[in-house]
Amino acid sequence: MNVANTEVAYEVSTNPATLEEIGRLPLTTEAEFERIFEAARKAQKAWAQVSYKERASYILKMADYIRDHADELADIISQDNGKLKIDALNTEIIPSIMSCTWYAKNAPKVLKDELLPPPSLLFFNKWSKRIYQPIGTLGIISPWNYPFSIPFGELVMGLMAGNAVVLKVAAQTPMVGAAIERVVKSSGLPDGLFAHIVGSGSKVLEGMLSNGANKIFFTGSTYAGKQVMKSCAEYLVPCSLELGGNDAMVVLDDAPIERAVNGGMWAAYQNAGQSCGGVKRVYVHEKVYDEFVAMAIAKTRALRHGVNGYDTDLGSVTTEKQFQTLEKELQTALDNGATIAAQSTPVGEQKGYFFPATLLTDVTADMEFIKEEIFGPLMPIVKVSSEEEAIELANQSQYGLSASVWTRNNARGERVARRLEAGAVTVNDHLYSHGICNTEWGGPKESGISRTHGALGLKEVAESKIINWDLLPGLSKNNAWWFPFDEGIYNNMLKLTAYAKPKSVFQWLMLNTFVVPKVVARMLSSWKVKD
Known part of the structure; x- marks a missing residue:
């Protein structure tokens, strides 16, 4: 619930089990939005250069804080959400600690560079590598039913992949958002890499998108998820949606x-x-x-x-x-x-x-x-x-x-x-x-788009990039399919259409004996051309 006095507007938290107010937080202003995202972009550029091992050291300090303050955090979740402390402990606190330790250990393995050999002998000289890079600044909009564990797992994935994270928890559970702030701060994470925004969902989403969020993670109802997807489409910003279930x-x-x-x-x-x-x-x-x-x-x-x-x-x-x-x-x-x-x-x-x-x-x-x-x-x-x-x-x-x-x-x-x-x-x-934490979460139909958690979740918070090169860079100055064209080139390339799937072993042998050597010879002949 939002309230305002003559100067400051607040988000008020009420314990649904007792109907007593337990706290209030000031709403984030438009000016603060701009400063938060400007700081996030600046901090993320430096964070992207930090090693996985160093990133993991911050994440593991967060795990230490959650473990050492488990009873206190379970109490905050319980009061803000209405669930029992035992539920908060079992389904939010313990899984969050485990997510820290798993992602800290496994992010380097999941997001490591992958060498890709040529897919065919036609490209024998072409080798590739798939690398994973940070997306940038992630906007996380989380629900009130699991107000701690859902956003925290995504936060940890995002940071381990080299991103900055801006979080908005549900309006019904703002004190959990403040608790997550304290967890992150306890690790000594560099300034600007994480921020907790307070406000209504639609306004926060628009603020995230207009200020340059590079991806939105949303968990909530299917109806709300469709509205999020429409808003993201206007900015051509990708989104990950974990929605309803029956x-x-x-x-x-x-x-x-x-x-x-x-x-x-x-x-x-x-x-x-x-x-x-x-x-x-x-x-x-x-x-x-x-x-x-x-x-x-x-x-x-x-x-x-x-x-x-x-x-x-x-x-x-x-x-x-x-x-x-x-x-x-x-x-x-x-x-x-x-x-x-x-x-x-x-x-x-x-x-x-x-x-x-x-x-x-x-x-x-x-x-x-x-x-x-x-x-x-x-x-x-x-x-x-x-x-x-x-x-x-x-x-x-x-x-x-x-x-x-x-x-x-x-x-x-x-x-x-x-x-x-x-x-x-x-x-x-x-x-x-x-x-x-090592198994992905999400589903087909109207239950959402993409996955969170596990290896697939980590790849959702990273951008894949292909780097391609010639194994023997001095082999040729000209590829077979480059200029100049002539009839002989066309006929040779036409014959090569059968190379990927020849009709018989005999055809494969003929292609390798007569056609492929001509193509290679054309590439090598470029060395005879004077500059």
């Missing part, structure tokens, strides 16, 4: 039921269900449906939602708007014919936006509510008659972020996973793969 959980007839129930509930309910890669639809084989549902009912009722503490399992929803949206979506599900089979139990004072974990049965695949991304702790279960039906229904979505398969047979799990239209598929688990 993840399917496929429970096969040989699934380990208790593990499936436990894992499915965690992925559907943790973070108050506000995970783009959480379980949103559960397809259970009819042979194990009754067992699965009975166990899920008992375990959902045993869950507790409330303010932070060691006797709660779910925290609050992050915003009042999202809470109201969930109430409407639940009512839509009930109007469609779904039934509330079980809900979590409230504990302690319930002043904030607490939405109970809700298990839904009597759900069919044609119900409208199950076709959209529900960003909250709802777990709808659909009965299916076969593996084939489960795969077909799982793929009937405009999203493709992630999915899971539950079976006692890993080979079967992989076979089904290959057929699911998703960027990441886990067997006998769900959601956690976002925290594995």
Whole structure:
């Protein structure tokens, strides 16, 4: 929420679990935007010349700070977002430390120069090298559901690749942005390489683009992602979009039921269900449906939602708007014919936006509510008659972020996973793969464009360049396809069209015996021409 007095406008943070104000930050002005990007460009030029080893030394100091202040940071995330401290620790703090150590170690390997030999004997003298260089200044616009780990991982990748980074966290979680500032500052990173901007999303995006951001990383809703892409197109600036998900959980007839129930509930309910890669639809084989549902009912009722503490399992929803949206979506599900089979139990004072974990049965695949991304702790279960039906229904979505398969047979799990239209598929688990820093994250369809994390994520924050040269630079003064042209050159080149894919071994031999020597001879003959 933005507020202003006669002189300064602020972004105010309110704890959604208690509705108490926890802090406020001044909004970034247009003049500050210009200074931030000017400083970023200047600092980045020097940073691009710094070795990977030296860059890694700063990143590892950030890891030290996060480790040594883990409890404090988890508390800030919890208060700003509404999630439990245990959720903040498990899904934001620990993955961020691991991302520092992995990228510090592996960026030099992933972004190392690659020697490319000639693709054909026709180019026997032409060798190439692929190198990776920094893009420049990266603009990161991050969401409120994982306000620390999502932007921090991209920040680390960007810095390790030699870029400057300008970050805007969600308006609902500004104090997390301030905490990330402190983490970066603790490393002694050179001035100008990182900045935290405070303001509304559309204005910040325009400010980033108009001031020369070289690439935008956005995580959020599909609708907002499309608006970001339109804005970037006007400036011809590339963007990486990690958007919505409507993840399917496929429970096969040989699934380990208790593990499936436990894992499915965690992925559907943790973070108050506000995970783009959480379980949103559960397809259970009819042979194990009754067992699965009975166990899920008992375990959902045993869950507790409330303010932070060691006797709660779910925290609050992050915003009042999202809470109201969930109430409407639940009512839509009930109007469609779904039934509330079980809900979590409230504990302690319930002043904030607490939405109970809700298990839904009597759900069919044609119900409208199950076709959209529900960003909250709802777990709808659909009965299916076969593996084939489960795969077909799982793929009937405009999203493709992630999915899971539950079976006692890993080979079967992989076979089904290959057929699911998703960027990441886990067997006998769900959601956690976002925290594995060496595997990319993202998906097809309306779940976004490009990937973050891992080797592919590092290559998204770098610019590839090809350097090509002659292996024997003194071999010729003239290539075969250079001027002057004549009929003989044309006929020889026409014959060479079959060289890449000759019709027979005999044709290949004839080309190498008669045509290729003529082409080489023409190149060598250039030495006989007087300057």
